[in-house]
Amino acid sequence: MNKQIEYLKSRVGAGKLSRRDFIGKVGALGVAAAAANVMLADAAKAAGPTKGGMLRLGVSGGESTNTLDPALVASEVPLNVLRHWGDTLVQVEADGSLTNRLAENVESTADAKTWRFDIRKGVEFHNGKTMTPDDVIKTIERHSNEDSKSGALGIVKGIETMRVDGNVVEITLETPNADLPYLLNDYHLVIQPNGGMDDPTAGIGTGAYTVEINEPGIRHGFKKFANDWDDSRGYAAETEILVINDATARTAALQSGQVQMINRVDPKVAKLLDRAPNLAIRNVSGRGHYVFIMRTETGKFVNNDLRMALKLAINRQEMVDKILRGYGGVGNDMPINAAYPLFDDTIPQREYDPEAAAEFYKKSGHDGSPIILRTADGAFPGAVDAAALFQQSAQAAGIPLEIKREPNDGYWSEVWNKQPFCASYWGGRPVQDQMYSTAYLSTADWNDTEFKRPDFDALLLAAKAELDLVKRKDLYSQMGNMLRDEGGLICPMFNDFVDAVATNVEGYEEDPNGELMNSFAGVRCWTT
Amino acid sequence: MHPVLTLVAQRLALGILLLFAASALIFVGTQILPGDVAQSILGQSATPESLANLRKELGLNEPALSRYFSWLGNALQGDLGTALTNGRDIAESLGSRLGNTMFLAGTAAVISVPLAIFLGLLAVRYKDRWPDKLISAVTLTSISIPEFLIGYVLMYFISVKLGWFSSVAMINDGMSFFEKLNAIALPVMVLVMVVLAHMMRMTRAAILNVMQSAYIETAELKGLSGFQVIAKHAFPNAISPIVNVVMLNLAYLVVGVVVVEVVFVYPGMGQYLVDHVSKRDVPVVQACGLIFAAVYIGLNMLADIISILANPRLRHPK
Numbered sequence: 001m002n003k004q005i006e007y008l009k010s011r012v013g014a015g016k017l018s019r020r021d022f023i024g025k026v027g028a029l030g031v032a033a034a035a036a037n038v039m040l041a042d043a044a045k046a047a048g049p050t051k052g053g054m055l056r057l058g059v060s061g062g063e064s065t066n067t068l069d070p071a072l073v074a075s076e077v078p079l080n081v082l083r084h085w086g087d088t089l090v091q092v093e094a095d096g097s098l099t100n101r102l103a104e105n106v107e108s109t110a111d112a113k114t115w116r117f118d119i120r121k122g123v124e125f126h127n128g129k130t131m132t133p134d135d136v137i138k139t140i141e142r143h144s145n146e147d148s149k150s151g152a153l154g155i156v157k158g159i160e161t162m163r164v165d166g167n168v169v170e171i172t173l174e175t176p177n178a179d180l181p182y183l184l185n186d187y188h189l190v191i192q193p194n195g196g197m198d199d200p201t202a203g204i205g206t207g208a209y210t211v212e213i214n215e216p217g218i219r220h221g222f223k224k225f226a227n228d229w230d231d232s233r234g235y236a237a238e239t240e241i242l243v244i245n246d247a248t249a250r251t252a253a254l255q256s257g258q259v260q261m262i263n264r265v266d267p268k269v270a271k272l273l274d275r276a277p278n279l280a281i282r283n284v285s286g287r288g289h290y291v292f293i294m295r296t297e298t299g300k301f302v303n304n305d306l307r308m309a310l311k312l313a314i315n316r317q318e319m320v321d322k323i324l325r326g327y328g329g330v331g332n333d334m335p336i337n338a339a340y341p342l343f344d345d346t347i348p349q350r351e352y353d354p355e356a357a358a359e360f361y362k363k364s365g366h367d368g369s370p371i372i373l374r375t376a377d378g379a380f381p382g383a384v385d386a387a388a389l390f391q392q393s394a395q396a397a398g399i400p401l402e403i404k405r406e407p408n409d410g411y412w413s414e415v416w417n418k419q420p421f422c423a424s425y426w427g428g429r430p431v432q433d434q435m436y437s438t439a440y441l442s443t444a445d446w447n448d449t450e451f452k453r454p455d456f457d458a459l460l461l462a463a464k465a466e467l468d469l470v471k472r473k474d475l476y477s478q479m480g481n482m483l484r485d486e487g488g489l490i491c492p493m494f495n496d497f498v499d500a501v502a503t504n505v506e507g508y509e510e511d512p513n514g515e516l517m518n519s520f521a522g523v524r525c526w527t528t
Numbered sequence: 529m530h531p532v533l534t535l536v537a538q539r540l541a542l543g544i545l546l547l548f549a550a551s552a553l554i555f556v557g558t559q560i561l562p563g564d565v566a567q568s569i570l571g572q573s574a575t576p577e578s579l580a581n582l583r584k585e586l587g588l589n590e591p592a593l594s595r596y597f598s599w600l601g602n603a604l605q606g607d608l609g610t611a612l613t614n615g616r617d618i619a620e621s622l623g624s625r626l627g628n629t630m631f632l633a634g635t636a637a638v639i640s641v642p643l644a645i646f647l648g649l650l651a652v653r654y655k656d657r658w659p660d661k662l663i664s665a666v667t668l669t670s671i672s673i674p675e676f677l678i679g680y681v682l683m684y685f686i687s688v689k690l691g692w693f694s695s696v697a698m699i700n701d702g703m704s705f706f707e708k709l710n711a712i713a714l715p716v717m718v719l720v721m722v723v724l725a726h727m728m729r730m731t732r733a734a735i736l737n738v739m740q741s742a743y744i745e746t747a748e749l750k751g752l753s754g755f756q757v758i759a760k761h762a763f764p765n766a767i768s769p770i771v772n773v774v775m776l777n778l779a780y781l782v783v784g785v786v787v788v789e790v791v792f793v794y795p796g797m798g799q800y801l802v803d804h805v806s807k808r809d810v811p812v813v814q815a816c817g818l819i820f821a822a823v824y825i826g827l828n829m830l831a832d833i834i835s836i837l838a839n840p841r842l843r844h845p846k
Contacts, residue, residue, distance in 0.1 A: 063803040063806070065614055065807045065809055066613075067613065067614035148578065149578045149585075201615065213700075215700075215795070217800065218698065218700075242696060242793065243793070244696065246790050249683070249790070252695040253696045255688045258695065409806060446575075
């Protein structure tokens with residue numbers, strides 16, 4: 001029996017067996033689940049991190065137009081680069097909990113309006129300077145000032161005042177927000193010396209690695225920073241990110257051993273690839289979702305019966321099976337799923353129901369002209385096929401959809417957030433408040449469904465200030481229901497992040513916050 | 529002045545004129561792309577405020593004509609400006625990319641041009657016999673398969689299965705010349721296969737054409753061997769069309785290899801251009817366009833000049 005357990009352990013270590021399967025299999029050998037868990041932890045930690053060596057990542061989502069300025073980071077490669085050289089005040093971990101990074105302690109007043117962050121002492125920037133609370137304030141200022149082009153502008157503009165109090169940064173908000181620490185976890189808000197005001201693209205931070213090679217769109221090379229404040233990371237002596245945007249080239253590079261980890265494995269080949277002996281597919285369900293967006297204040301989509309008809313006319317399970325090849329879960333016409341804290345799992349799942357759809361369609365009094373759905377390859381992987389599936393399932397309900405294929409080029413500027421009905425995607429946010437504030441608040445810049453409901457806004461504000469989790473969960477549940485039944489979002493599926501990792505890499509942990517361990521893979525893994 | 533010199537001077541002047549026309553086209557083309565730079569840089573995460581800020585900073589509010597002339601003036605002095613998206617000096621980033629592209633194209637050319645001409649001569653020598661048919665069949669097959677597919681197939685067998693060469697042809701300055709050659713082995717193979725057929729078929733056709741002439745018969749009657757007749761008497765008279773097709777293929781190797789670059793992750797001009805087009809980084813797109821136009825015009829001009837020089841009637845006018 002021991003021999004068998006040892007074998008199973010080695011399979012887990014190689015990533016060929018999931019935690020659940022392991023417990024199931026050793027359970028069959030008569031081992032209790034609790035004991036199995038201990039074994040599992042042993043298997044993973046048996047050797048402990050190996051220091052030194054070189055770790056190479058082949059990452060999709062990099063362009064020669066990338067820059068080191070944290071404010072302008074918008075794709076996967078620059079995000080990985082950012083994780084190497086910089087730190088935020090706090091960090092959302094894989095289990096959804098918040099850990100302190102450059103902040104040592106976080107506390108708020110009872111009304112969640114004033115927040116105090118104790119700044120970690122003795123942290124050194126790569127240029128030899130010591131980080132101060134002043135650097136923190138300057139960083140937030142740079143992202144929030146009038147001229148800012150930062151992707152985090154929306155997050156930090158609700159700050160009323162900031163001040164340094166000894167070793168503490170005190171932030172006062174215009175309106176209370178119980179989720180402020182989650183907002184400051186935003187990856188753009190990496191603390192830079194003097195807030196990056198001197199040179200935002202210097203790539204100088206407090207991270208585990210210093211930037212040695214920066215060739216945007218080609219590769220980025222890093223070296224371990226000798227005076228790193230955190231010894232629970234940065235095991236490899238050197239790491240390198242190769243920008244490989246072509247999916248086949250990425251898998252070939254992993255298979256031939258030129259890189260040890262890749263992201264965005266094509267779901268079509270994932271199962272085949274997993275059979276290869278020297279690598280394993282690691283997929284994790286996240287908060288990102290693929291959607292069809294109806295603008296609720298534009299044209300015929302003002303009519304909620306028509307919106308409901310379309311929501312009932314989509315076959316969600318078919319989309320998950322055919323578009324995601326099983327690497328994902330069904331959506332429920334709201335941007336929230338079980339990966340979020342305070343998710344209400346009692347909200348009924350909306351199913352494909354052509355008869356009910358036909359009834360709503362009739363009730364809407366639509367004139368029968370084809371409804372134009374715009375889509376593009378770049379809207380999300382498989383968006384064109386998904387639109388075709390939608391067209392067929394809607395046809396069965398007697399709803400004519402006309403698919404208009406748009407070029408990828410200019411899709412986000414000309415179609416998304418402009419045309420009444422189109423395909424799109426959302427990357428998800430760490431907490432519900434942030435997701436709703438980003439896209440469903442009346443005044444939100446990216447309110448792509450034009451969902452403008454004062455009662456919804458009021459619930460959102462109430463939830464922001466509510467520190468009682470039970471009440472808060474109830475508020476979120478009401479909001480979810482409202483969006484599900486009256487919003488302009490058709491959310492058929494939540495996509496998994498699918499990475500592939502060579503078997504000689506240790507330390508990989510699945511993280512629902514993002515692909516490649518929320519982009520920390522290069523910083524937290526090591527090779528054996 | 530010698531008539532050949534006049535002809536060459538005319539060609540040069542025409543080339544420069546063409547380049548100016550191309551620069552105007554490039555500028556107009558970049559102006560009519562949908563969307564604007566600011567929107568494309570910020571992508572889906574753009575907010576109206578950040579958009580307005582970025583537009584102002586990039587000077588997108590100036591009239592197009594004044595932007596054209598200031599751009600052209602600076603380009604003539606070698607100043608291509610800085611990239612809007614990442615603020616890097618274009619001439620500098622472009623320089624290394626162009627160098628890489630030239631290296632890949634050059635290596636492929638050094639192998640493919642002599643090979644194509646040799647195979648063409650061979651095909652003529654054994655016209656309608658099995659070597660001719662074999663050469664034609666193989667080269668025509670390789671040109672008919674899309675180059676990305678050839679790339680994937682070579683990658684799978686040579687890199688993943690056999691492990692001979694790297695599937696990622698990412699070269700950098702720290703590598704020695706032979707390391708670089710080793711890294712680009714696969715893309716070079718693909719490019720050679722892609723351009724071989726065109727040049728080889730043209731060589732074959734041009735020489736066969738000449739082979740009908742009376743002086744070839746004379747050469748044969750002199751008792752020269754088949755291959756000598758072709759190499760010494762037929763080939764020099766077939767140079768003009770061959771040079772033209774060789775130059776076209778060289779130009780393709782420089783400006784048309786973006787697919788091969790993407791598949792093999794090669795840091796050349798093609799990928800650089802595509803990235804910046806999708807982000808509407810107009811100065812970079814214009815600079816790349818100008819260089820591509822210059823390469824095309826330059827190589828075609830060279831082909832013309834070589835044809836002129838290779839033609840005795842033009843070299844020695846009455």
